[in-house]
Amino acid sequence: MNTIAESTYDELPYEDFAFFHTHPGNLAAVATLCGLRPPAVAACSVLELGCGAGFNLLAMSQSLPDARLVGVDLSRRQIEAGREMAARAGAANVELLVGDVAALDGALGQFDYIVAHGLLSWVPADVREAIFRTCRRLLRPDGIAYLSYNAYPGWHLRGVLLEALQFHAAAGGPPLERVRHARAALERMAGEIAEQDSDYARVLRREIDSLREDGDAYVFHEFLESDNHPLRFSEFAALAAASGLRYFGEARYGMSAAAQRGAMRRALDAVSPDPLRQEQYHDLLRNRYFRQSLLCQEDRQPATHPPTGALDSLAVASKVERLAASADAPPEYRLHDGSIMRTDNPLFAAILERLARRWPRAAGVPDLVGEVDADMAGVAMPPGAARSDVIREGILVGYIMGWWHLHAHLPAAQLQPGERPRASALARICAARGATPTNLLHLPVDLDPAQRALLARLDGTMTIGQVAQALNISPASAAEAVRQLAESYLLVA
Numbered sequence: 001m002n003t004i005a006e007s008t009y010d011e012l013p014y015e016d017f018a019f020f021h022t023h024p025g026n027l028a029a030v031a032t033l034c035g036l037r038p039p040a041v042a043a044c045s046v047l048e049l050g051c052g053a054g055f056n057l058l059a060m061s062q063s064l065p066d067a068r069l070v071g072v073d074l075s076r077r078q079i080e081a082g083r084e085m086a087a088r089a090g091a092a093n094v095e096l097l098v099g100d101v102a103a104l105d106g107a108l109g110q111f112d113y114i115v116a117h118g119l120l121s122w123v124p125a126d127v128r129e130a131i132f133r134t135c136r137r138l139l140r141p142d143g144i145a146y147l148s149y150n151a152y153p154g155w156h157l158r159g160v161l162l163e164a165l166q167f168h169a170a171a172g173g174p175p176l177e178r179v180r181h182a183r184a185a186l187e188r189m190a191g192e193i194a195e196q197d198s199d200y201a202r203v204l205r206r207e208i209d210s211l212r213e214d215g216d217a218y219v220f221h222e223f224l225e226s227d228n229h230p231l232r233f234s235e236f237a238a239l240a241a242a243s244g245l246r247y248f249g250e251a252r253y254g255m256s257a258a259a260q261r262g263a264m265r266r267a268l269d270a271v272s273p274d275p276l277r278q279e280q281y282h283d284l285l286r287n288r289y290f291r292q293s294l295l296c297q298e299d300r301q302p303a304t305h306p307p308t309g310a311l312d313s314l315a316v317a318s319k320v321e322r323l324a325a326s327a328d329a330p331p332e333y334r335l336h337d338g339s340i341m342r343t344d345n346p347l348f349a350a351i352l353e354r355l356a357r358r359w360p361r362a363a364g365v366p367d368l369v370g371e372v373d374a375d376m377a378g379v380a381m382p383p384g385a386a387r388s389d390v391i392r393e394g395i396l397v398g399y400i401m402g403w404w405h406l407h408a409h410l411p412a413a414q415l416q417p418g419e420r421p422r423a424s425a426l427a428r429i430c431a432a433r434g435a436t437p438t439n440l441l442h443l444p445v446d447l448d449p450a451q452r453a454l455l456a457r458l459d460g461t462m463t464i465g466q467v468a469q470a471l472n473i474s475p476a477s478a479a480e481a482v483r484q485l486a487e488s489y490l491l492v493a
């Protein structure tokens with residue numbers, strides 16, 4: 001039993017957060033592109049190992065009300081907090097259990113998807129090995145497991161920060177006090193380094209800059225836990241193989257070696273034809289420090305390229321917004337992550353324009369291909385290439401680049417508000433607490449206080465006019481705000 005994890009996570013629990021890439025709708029999309037036949041998502045079963053207070057599963061239950069969602073964690077305090085939240089949110093399909101992931105027997109049954117986010121690197125070696133065995137035993141034949149972990153070589157550089165933080169935090173005291181003391185000491189230390197223009201000073205300053213964005217709980221568990229074991233990808237793949245599992249890709253599909261194009265593709269091909277060696281080399285070329293790796297049972301046969309038809313079973317559901325542009329400049333688009341994109345490439349321009357016109361409606365890939373095909377009727381294609389194949393490759397490349405998401409499952413969202421709009425109970429609870437709600441696409445939605453106050457009231461019993469009256473705002477501005485919440489996938493059908 002890992003008692004260290006039990007005590008520190010009881011004392012300083014993680015903040016509530018949902019992780020987009022762990023959602024079965026994403027895992028199934030990636031597995032499909034990797035040539036596997038993942039379990040159907042809507043009524044699937046999910047086991048989350050080291051689930052903390054279970055917020056990821058609670059957020060999933062909004063989009064997967066017919067799934068079986070089970071979470072296990074050592075920390076009693078976190079599980080109890082999660083159960084209380086599940087009861088308040090009416091998430092009857094979420095089951096949270098206090099337990100050691102290394103000691104799970106078959107009593108829970110088998111699962112279509114197993115998720116362990118932020119667990120593997122934070123446990124001792126024997127628990128790490130047991131996690132692979134648990135995945136092997138509890139994963140259905142076509143199931144998919146997601147394991148994230150800190151990786152080398154990126155962690156060699158982050159280790160500089162870890163060493164300095166641990167030095168200052170060694171003063172003792174409760175976790176929060178240690179973090180605050182270490183943060184302050186580190187800021188001072190940056191100015192005291194002997195050679196201010198050395199590589200060491202530059203690395204440390206950059207790491208300290210990024211640390212300012214991180215919450216105290218994250219900093220404590222990321223840097224000050226006694227267990228933080230980054231892995232080389234090759235070690236990860238060997239542990240998986242030794243347990244009867246097979247690595248097949250990254251949950252961020254665009255981060256897999258197999259998805260690389262252009263100069264990176266050529267570099268990877270030149271070093272080795274072996275996909276696992278390519279993955280390891282890819283980490284060296286990117287100085288990767290974190291991985292979200294996917295496993296299947298060893299007898300499944302993944303493919304390095306998406307098989308014919310794989311893309312057509314998926315849908316794009318990503319916000320693209322066309323921004324006003326001057327007549328002589330190419331249009332600009334704001335993407336789902338807030339980044340701005342401008343392109344002269346007619347293919348990407350046509351895809352972006354179609355997605356912008358469709359939003360918030362999702363686009364099945366065959367429909368999107370058809371629409372873009374019509375828009376590009378006069379555009380010359382490379383000799384011998386079918387236009388529809390060029391468009392499919394464009395959709396895949398945009399997905400690899402992170403410009404839009406592909407989903408294997410679309411949630412039952414209410415995209416145009418009805419008479420009495422309703423948000424999920426979880427979203428309402430988050431909004432009432434001033435926290436960031438997670439939408440039905442499993443993404444956080446940043447709202448201002450006025451939007452949160454409105455969202456917290458949308459329980460399906462009041463008309464928009466009644467909500468406006470309760471909040472003392474004009475019916476027109478309430479209607480506009482509710483429309484925006486609906487477009488953000490925050491209302492349930």
Ligand SMILES: C[S@@+](CC[C@H](N)C(=O)[O-])C[C@H]1O[C@@H](n2cnc3c(N)ncnc32)[C@H](O)[C@@H]1O
Pocket residue numbers: 002005006009014017049050051052053072073074075078099100101102116117118119122123127221
């Ligand atoms: C780094 S936190 C990650 C929590 C959550 N998955 C997240 O990413 O926000 C690691 C979690 O694993 C739990 N944990 C550590 N060892 C465990 C074990 N042997 N069995 C079950 N849970 C464990 C801890 O209690 C903690 O909640």
